[in-house]
Amino acid sequence: MYHSPTAEAEVAEELAAVRPGLLPRYTAELPGARAAVLTRLWRALAHEPLPWVTGRVSGAHSLALRLADGRTLHGPHADPYATGGHVAAVRLDRERYDDPARLMTDLPVPHAAGFAVELGHSVASLALSRADADHPKEWSARDWEWEQRVVDGHPFHPNCRSRPGFSVADQLAYGPEHRQVVELGTVAVPAAECLVSGDWPRELRDGKDLLLPVHPWQATHVLKRSYAPWRPAHPLMSLRTLALPDGPHVKTALSARLTSSVRDISAYSVGASAVLSALGTDLAARTDGLLHITRTLGAATAHSPDLAALLRESPQVYAGPGERVIPVAALPATSLPGSPGWLAAFARLALTVGLRLLDLGVALEAHGQNLLVVLAADSTPLRLVYRDLADIRISPARLSRHGITPPALTGRLITDDETTLRRKLFGSLVAGALAGTAGSGPALGAALSAVLPDLPRTPDLTALREGPLPAKALTLMRLSPDTPGDQWTALPNPLVLEPGTSDQ
Structure with missing residues (x-):
């Protein structure tokens, strides 16, 4: 049986060279990692508008996808909101595939070969992450410890888990799930050659130079220059953002492709950061204490997306005595989502805040990484914390309607298009954070059914209740490298899922 030998064997x-004791566990985790990636791929094939899938036929116990070349893919029903499904194999005509990279290799579609390589790396990296997962069962006190559990x-x-450009040693050293401390450095750049937004701390100034924090991988592989040691830090889910021991988070430029995009920090983001931070603080004050926005303390760039950094408040500063702040992506690592009552309470909080800000004029990209929940000592969801305003969408018309002066910004963040605004929020919050927490279409639908009747009736709520749910077409985007920007699919409304879509 073919099993992406290149990535897995590499x-x-x-x-075997850098940590041989982990090799048996890595090997044991490979079958499960293949199934996990195949499950995600099959979901995409079943629900995204891929031009070479010409028809989908749902049977009593399976789903058939008709391809443009005349062949047919057969697999189980694909719940678009399931996170715990396990697609062990699919069939292309009569041939069985349990390896997502091999399946993509044998599909004669544009850019399939490159995507197949990425899938192979995703499998191998996921097996490595699972092999080294050894997290305590008890509740964590520090915010960065929760990031390690994802x-x-x-x-x-x-x-x-695709991390092209990262060796095994790099992944073990810098991946949050491997629980290492990363030694950040600084690079000195003349202040006159930098763009600065907000307050750049004295600690990161040296005469006429600014000291820009730099990730060691970036310094070695992209900047290819030496750097001065600065501070130890704990890597967070995004890999390029790290928590300093005394609290502030440092978002570094890390020009590597992670999942879909090459991550860097543009001059546009640096220039907009202080304005966005002020706007976010103003809008959060209008949510009756249900939302906090982590403020950007300072941002700087040497006019290069490869050499820039942002300093941001830790979400932990918004936790009161006895409270915990947990990234939504880490909630499945707890027992909380198993309680329908808790899930409904969390959904009510998240939708109340998200729809309120959307009505005011800001669509948050509230996926499980950007959104955190503040829990009481008894785990009741109390408030939300949102971090990283770099990819929100702002509607000047909506802001003005509420008497709020629109920020002096132009560019990609600014739009009055209702479809764009709703896609940003619903695709990240409902199809992302809430679906990932619920773990299935039926659980998500039940939570939404319990809370939507209690929310203020707005055109946005009507669109959420009555239309299909937008979600990024992540696989289509990877197979369309020449098409810039996000591409979207319309998922069946979780309130009225079609029969059979939940039995993955």
Whole structure:
């Protein structure tokens, strides 16, 4: 049986050299990692508008996808909101495939070969992450410890753990799930050559130079220059953002492709950061204490997306005595989502806040990484914390309607298009954070059914209740490298899921 030998064998060979004791566990985790990535890929094939899938036929116990080349893919029904499904194999005509990379290799579609390589790396990296997962069962006190418990990465992206350009040693050193401390450095740049937003701390100034925090991987592989040691820090889910021991978070430029995108920090983001931070603080004050926005303390760039950094408040500063702040992506690592009552309470809080801000004029990208929940000592969801305003959408018309002066910004963040605004919020919050927490379409539908009748009736709520649910077409985007920007699919409304879509 073919099993992406290149990526899996390469990781095994490197692992044998740098940490041989982990090799047996890595090998044992490979079948489960293949199934996890195949499950995500099959979901995409079943629900995304892929031009070479010409028809979908749902039977009593299976789903058939008719392809443009005349062949047919057969597999189980695909719940678009399931995170715990396990697609062990699918069939292309009569041939069985249990490896997502091999399946993609044998599909004669544009850009399939490159995507197949990424899928192979996703499998191998996921197996490595699972092999080294050893997290305590008790509740964690520090915010960064929760980030380490998100072992499987993105719950719906086939490239959930793809980290091209990272060796096994790099992954073990810098991946949050491997629980290492990263020694950040600084690079000195003349202040006159930098763009600065907000207050740049004295600690990161040296005469006429600014000291820009830099990730060691970036310094070695992209900047290819030496750097001065600065501070130890704990890597967070995004990999490029790290928590300093005394609280502030440092978002570094890390020009590597993680899941879908190459991550860097643009001059646009740096220039907009202080304005966005002020706007976010103003809008959060209008939510009756239900939302906090982590403020950007300072941002700077050497006019290069490869050499820039942002300093941001830790979400932990918004936790009161006895309270915990947990990233939504880490909630499945707790027992909380198993309680329908708790899930409904969380959904009510998240939708109340998200729809309120959307009505005011800001669509949050409230996925499980950006959104955190503040829990009481008895785990009741109390408030939300949102971090990283770099990819929200702002409607000047909606802000003005509420008497709020629109920020002096232009560019990609600004739009009055209702479809764009709703896609941003619903795709990240409902199809992302809430679906990933609920773990299935029926659980998500039940939570929404319990809370939507209690929310203020707005056109946005009507669109959520009555239309299909937008979600990023993540696989289509990877197979369309020449098409810039996000691409979207319309998922069946979780309130009225079609028969059979829940039995993955």
